[in-house]
Amino acid sequence: MAEATIFAxxxxxxxxxxxxxxxxxxxxxxxxxxxxxxxxxxxxMKLMVKAAGxxxxxxxxxxxxxxxNTTYYSTPWVVPWMHTQLGSSGSAALGTAAGLKALMKKGKxxxxxxxxxxxxxxxxxxxMGLGAISAxxxxxxxxxxxxxxxxxxxxxxxIQLSGLTPYGAHTTFSPPGTVKRIIHTRWKKNVAGMLAAGxxxxxxxxxxxxxxAVEMMNRVRKxxxxxxxxxxxxxxxxxxxxxxxxxxxxxxxxxxIETGIFPLYEVEDGVVKYYGKTKAIVDxxxxxxxxxxxxxxxxxxxxxxxxxxYFQAKVDEMWEKWEMPGxxxxxxxxxxxxxxx
Amino acid sequence: xxxxxxPAPAAAVLxxxxxxxxxxxxxxxxxxxxxxxxxTAYPIRPYDTVMQAIAKKIANGKLVAEYIVxxxxxxxxxxxxxxxxxxxxxxxxxxxxxxMYAMEAITVTPALxxxxxxxxxxxxxxxxxxxxxxxxxxxxxxxxxxxxxxxxTSQEAFDTTLIAYRVAEDRRIxxxxxxxxxxxxxxxxxxxxxxxxxxxxxxFLPPYRRGDLLLHPDNPITVAPQVNEDWVIEIxxxxxxxxxxxxxxxxxxxxxxxRIFGRGPENPWFEEYMTEDAEIILMGxxxxxxxxxxxIRKMREDGKKVGLIRLRWFRPFPHEQLTRALRRAKAIGVxxxxxxxxxxxxxxxxxxxxxxxxxxxxxxxxxIGFICGLGxxxxxxxxxxxxxxxxxxxxxxxxxxxxxxxxxxxE
Ligand SMILES: Cc1ncc(C[n+]2csc(CCOP(=O)(O)OP(=O)(O)O)c2C)c(N)n1
Ligand code: SF4
Numbered sequence: 001m002a003e004a005t006i007f008a009x010x011x012x013x014x015x016x017x018x019x020x021x022x023x024x025x026x027x028x029x030x031x032x033x034x035x036x037x038x039x040x041x042x043x044x045m046k047l048m049v050k051a052a053g054x055x056x057x058x059x060x061x062x063x064x065x066x067x068x069n070t071t072y073y074s075t076p077w078v079v080p081w082m083h084t085q086l087g088s089s090g091s092a093a094l095g096t097a098a099g100l101k102a103l104m105k106k107g108k109x110x111x112x113x114x115x116x117x118x119x120x121x122x123x124x125x126x127x128m129g130l131g132a133i134s135a136x137x138x139x140x141x142x143x144x145x146x147x148x149x150x151x152x153x154x155x156x157x158x159i160q161l162s163g164l165t166p167y168g169a170h171t172t173f174s175p176p177g178t179v180k181r182i183i184h185t186r187w188k189k190n191v192a193g194m195l196a197a198g199x200x201x202x203x204x205x206x207x208x209x210x211x212x213a214v215e216m217m218n219r220v221r222k223x224x225x226x227x228x229x230x231x232x233x234x235x236x237x238x239x240x241x242x243x244x245x246x247x248x249x250x251x252x253x254x255x256x257i258e259t260g261i262f263p264l265y266e267v268e269d270g271v272v273k274y275y276g277k278t279k280a281i282v283d284x285x286x287x288x289x290x291x292x293x294x295x296x297x298x299x300x301x302x303x304x305x306x307x308x309x310y311f312q313a314k315v316d317e318m319w320e321k322w323e324m325p326g327x328x329x330x331x332x333x334x335x336x337x338x339x340x341x
Numbered sequence: 342x343x344x345x346x347x348p349a350p351a352a353a354v355l356x357x358x359x360x361x362x363x364x365x366x367x368x369x370x371x372x373x374x375x376x377x378x379x380x381t382a383y384p385i386r387p388y389d390t391v392m393q394a395i396a397k398k399i400a401n402g403k404l405v406a407e408y409i410v411x412x413x414x415x416x417x418x419x420x421x422x423x424x425x426x427x428x429x430x431x432x433x434x435x436x437x438x439x440x441m442y443a444m445e446a447i448t449v450t451p452a453l454x455x456x457x458x459x460x461x462x463x464x465x466x467x468x469x470x471x472x473x474x475x476x477x478x479x480x481x482x483x484x485x486x487x488x489x490x491x492x493x494t495s496q497e498a499f500d501t502t503l504i505a506y507r508v509a510e511d512r513r514i515x516x517x518x519x520x521x522x523x524x525x526x527x528x529x530x531x532x533x534x535x536x537x538x539x540x541x542x543x544x545f546l547p548p549y550r551r552g553d554l555l556l557h558p559d560n561p562i563t564v565a566p567q568v569n570e571d572w573v574i575e576i577x578x579x580x581x582x583x584x585x586x587x588x589x590x591x592x593x594x595x596x597x598x599x600r601i602f603g604r605g606p607e608n609p610w611f612e613e614y615m616t617e618d619a620e621i622i623l624m625g626x627x628x629x630x631x632x633x634x635x636x637i638r639k640m641r642e643d644g645k646k647v648g649l650i651r652l653r654w655f656r657p658f659p660h661e662q663l664t665r666a667l668r669r670a671k672a673i674g675v676x677x678x679x680x681x682x683x684x685x686x687x688x689x690x691x692x693x694x695x696x697x698x699x700x701x702x703x704x705x706x707x708x709i710g711f712i713c714g715l716g717x718x719x720x721x722x723x724x725x726x727x728x729x730x731x732x733x734x735x736x737x738x739x740x741x742x743x744x745x746x747x748x749x750x751x752e
Contacts, residue, residue: 055558059423067567075563080556082426083565084419085445091416095379095423096556098407102378102429106405108548109428114558132419135412 038246040236051217063121089120090132093144122164151238176302206266211253243298263326364527369394371502378429385439387524388462418446437464451486456509473717476679610659619648625676636725660698671736686744
C-alpha cells in the first residue's frame with residue numbers, strides 16, 4: 001500500500017527533446033494506417049505518442065484518426081488504444097485515469113505512472129464533446145491529456161463545417177452558390193483560450209502545430225509531466241478538406257502561424273507564454289498577410305477581395321484589440337496598461 | 342468456474358444482519374460489499390437516491406472508490422465504460438430521459454464487452470414531465486445486448502446486485518446488466534433486508550479480471566478498431582452467443598448464491614405465486630406483484646383459481662421455463678407497465694414477448710395484454726379483479742376477444 005500511496009498524482013518524468021537529433025527513434029504509431037497523403041493529423045498522432053513513450057494508453061474519438069487509422073487487422077498503434085464516442089474524449093480520459101487511480105490506490109494493480117491521452121477532432125472536441133472536456137479539466141486529481149487535432153472540418157464524414165472551420169470556407173455543408181457566396185458566416189471558436197480561461201485549476205493548456213515537430217512534442221511531454229488534466233490544441237492542414245497539393249502541408253502549417261491566424265502559446269499555471277514564430281510576432285515581427293495562406297487553398301477559392309479584407313481585419317483585431325493577443329478575447333480597457341508586453 | 346477466493350470462515354462467527362432500508366440503499370450496501378472501484382453520478386429522480394447512499398458511504402469511509410459527479414448521463418456512462426476497460430469494477434445508472442440521454446454510451450457498452458452494472462430507477466419518459474414509474478426507459482436496451490432484470494423488494498435489490506456482478510464478470514458473458522427498480526415504489530420504500538458479512542460476499546464474488554481484454558501498457562491491444570461491413574455480423578453473433586450462455590451462468594450464480602448465503606430463489610427467472618393449480622395466470626414485472634398478490638388472495642377466497650408469475654429476468658428471456666410454467670393455464674393476462682405503440686395487438690412489450698415465447702408451445706392458452714399503472718398510477722385491487730374477469734371470459738370462450746385492454750384510464 002505504501003507504494004500506492006506515494007503514487008497519488010505522480011506523472012512520468014519526460015525531459016524535453018533538446019533538438020531533433022535527440023528525439024527517440026522508437027515509433028508507437030507505425031505503419032498500417034490509410035490516411036490521405038500529406039495528412040498532418042496522422043503526423044500529430046505519430047509525434048504525440050512518440051513524445052509520450054511506451055507507458056501510455058491512447059483513446060481516440062470518432063473521426064478520421066479513428067476510421068482511417070484503426071482499421072481491423074491493420075492497427076498502427078503499438079501502445080494500447082481504444083475508441084471512444086465522438087463526444088467522449090473528455091469522459092474517456094477521465095474514466096481511464098480514474099480506473100487506473102482507483103486500482104493503484106487500492107493495491108489491485110501495480111502502482112506506476114501511466115500516461116492517459118485522449119484525442120478528438122475539432123468536430124468531436126469543439127462542438128459535441130466540449131462539455132465533457134470542460135468537465136474533465138475540472139477534475140484535477142486525475143492525470144490525463146486531451147489533444148484536439150484540428151483539421152478544421154468534420155473530415156471523416158466528407159468535410160462538413162465545424163465550430164472550428166474558418167469563416168467562409170467551402171465545405172460540403174457550406175458550398176458557395178450563385179445567390180449565397182458565403183454560407184458559413186461564423187468565426188472560429190477560440191477553444192484553447194476558452195478552456196484555459198474557464199478552468200483555473202487546469203494547469204496546462206497549449207496550442208501546437210506539427211510543422212514545428214520538436215516544439216510540438218515537447219509541449220506534449222510537458223503536458224504529460226504536469227499533474228491533473230491538461231489540454232493541447234493542434235492545427236493540422238488537411239489536403240482533402242482544405243483542397244491543396246499534399247506537398248504543401250508543412251508550409252501551410254507555417255503560414256497559419258506566420259499570418260497570425262493560429263497563435264502558438266502555452267498557459268502554464270495561469271501564465272501565458274508565446275513561443276516560436278508567434279513569440280516573434282508578439283515581440284514586433286510583421287505578420288504575413290492572410291491572403292498568402294488563404295489563396296493556397298481551394299476551400300477559399302471563391303473569396304473576393306472583400307472577403308479577404310474581412311478575414312484580415314478579424315485577424316488584425318485579434319492581435320491589436322484583444323486583452324492578450326490571440327488568447328483572451330476581452331477588449332482592452334481604453335487607456336489601461338496592456339497586461340502582456 | 343473457480344469461485345472461492347478466500348476460505349469461508351466458520352459460519353458461527355459470522356451472520357447476516359437485518360436492516361430496514363430502501364431499494365436504493367440496498368443496492369448501495371451491495372456495491373460496498375462488492376468493493377466497486379469507480380462510480381459516477383448525475384441527478385435524476387428516482388435513481389439518484391442510490392448515488393446519495395453511495396456518496397454517504399464514501400464520505401464515511403465505508404467504501405473506497407473514485408466517485409465522479411459527471412456533467413451529464415452520457416459522460417457518466419462513458420466514464421465507467423472506460424474505467425472498466427482498465428480493470429475497475431464500476432457502477433452507474435439513471436432514470437427516464439436521463440437513461441435515454443446516455444443512450445449512445447449505453448449502446449456501445451455490450452459490443453465492447455464491458456461487464457458494468459447499472460441501475461434504472463424506472464420513470465416515465467418526458468414530455469410531459471412525469472416522475473412516476475413506467476418501464477419503457479429500461480426496455481429501450483432490450484435489443485442492445487444488455488442483460489436486463491427487474492427487482493421487487495429491497496432484499497432482491499441487494500441480492501440481485503451481487504448476482505449481477507457475478508454473472509456480468511463471468512468470462513463466458515462479459516456483458517453489462519441493467520437492474521430495473523420501480524421508481525418510488527421500490528427505490529424509496531423501505532423493507533427489512535438481510536445483509537451478509539463481507540467474507541461471504543468475497544466467496545461468492547471473485548475479483549473482476551479482464552484478462553486478455555485489459556487495456557494496459559503491458560497488454561497493448563487495440564480495442565474497437567474500425568471494422569468494415571464484413572465483420573459486424575460476426576461481432577453481433579458473438580454477443581448473441583454470450584447472451585445465450587447467460588441461461589447457464591445465471592442458474593449457476595443463483596445456485597451458488599443459495600449455497601453460500603443459505604437463501605434465495607430456486608428459480609432465478611421468475612417468481613411463481615399460487616400457480617400450481619391456477620386456471621388464470623397473471624404476469625408482470627417489479628412491484629406490481631404486491632397488489633396482484635393481495636387481489637389473488639381475495640379472489641382465492643371466492644374460489645377463483647388465479648396465480649401470478651413475476652418475471653425477474655427479461656434478457657435473456659426465459660421462454661422455455663415460461664412455456665412449462667404456463668402449461669396448465671386456461672388463460673394468461675400479462676400486465677405491462679409499458680407500451681409499444683403500433684405493436685401487434687397494440688400490446689405492451691412483455692405481452693408481445695410472452696406471445697412470441699408461446700408460439701411453438703403445444704398448449705397455447707388465450708393471452709390478453711393489459712396496459713396498467715402508467716406514469717406511476719396505482720394498480721388497484723379493482724383493476725386486478727377486472728382484468729381477471731376478462732381472462733376468465735377468454736378462458737371460457739377459448740379465445741381472447743381483444744389483444745389488449747388499457748385499464749384505469751380516465752375516459
Ligand atoms: C454521435 C455521432 N454523430 C455523428 C457521427 C458521425 N461521424 C463520424 S466521424 C464524424 C466526423 C468527426 O469530425 P471531427 O471530430 O472533426 O474529426 P475528423 O473526422 O475531422 O478527423 C462524424 C460526424 C458519429 N460517429 N457519432
Ligand atoms: S481527410 Fe484530412 S484529416 Fe482526414 S485523413 Fe485525409 S488529410 Fe487527414
